Amino acid sequence: MTKKYVIYRRVSTRSQGESGLGLEAQDRDIALFLDNYSDVPFEVLGTFTDVLSGADAHRPELQKAIALAKSAGAELLVSKLDRLSRKVSQIAGLMDDSALKIRVASMPNADKFQLHIYAALAEQERDFISLRTKQALAAAKARGVQLGGLRDKTMKRNEAAKEAADAAAKRVASIIVPMRESGASFKKIADALNAANVPTPRSKQWAAMSVRNALNRLAAA
Structure with missing residues (x-):
């Protein structure tokens, strides 16, 4: 059975998004996870990127990534937990969604708890x-x-x-x-x-x- 992922990335400034600064590190961590920890075979259904602060609750690309992950039965894959948010309340809301599976590349074996x-x-x-x-x-x-x-x-x-x-x-x-x-x-x-x-x-x-x-x-x- 093929493992499915939807990748989400976030950078804080427009300059980082345009230059690739920050995105390269996230891509590296995600690639390490996929190559060393993921079930095989696997498929990446899509990659979504927001360019905004970690404190900003409005994440249009994140919402698209979540919708795709849930509809396809895929895991939402991020490089680090703070790419989702720096606020516990926002992360808790995502964790409480039983239909959403979250995987953090830098903590490959960590569960939601x-x-x-x-x-x-x-x-x-x-x-x-x-x-x-x-x-x-x-x-x-x-x-x-x-x-x-x-x-x-x-x-x-x-x-x-x-x-x-x-x-x-x-x-x-x-x-x-x-x-x-x-x-x-x-x-x-x-x-x-x-x-x-x-x-x-x-x-x-x-x-x-x-x-x-x-x-x-x-x-x-």
């Missing part, structure tokens, strides 16, 4: 990073730091990296802390996170060292 949890965690992490970054910049300004130059860009880049790592540690605290307290090794904890399709801040696989770093961050906090 896991995708919903991941969307909620990602939204919390974005909100947390935004808040901490604003507070850090306000504190720097109060100390007399001149913002806007190369030094400021470096500071914001370093701060953003730190915030992402701190947020990731908090996001998995309820998993790694109890496991560590019960005697689980760093490697065993890393394997559990990877099995649950929980990515690191850089969207990579967890390793024993990254679990230990996360626990150290939680202890320092």
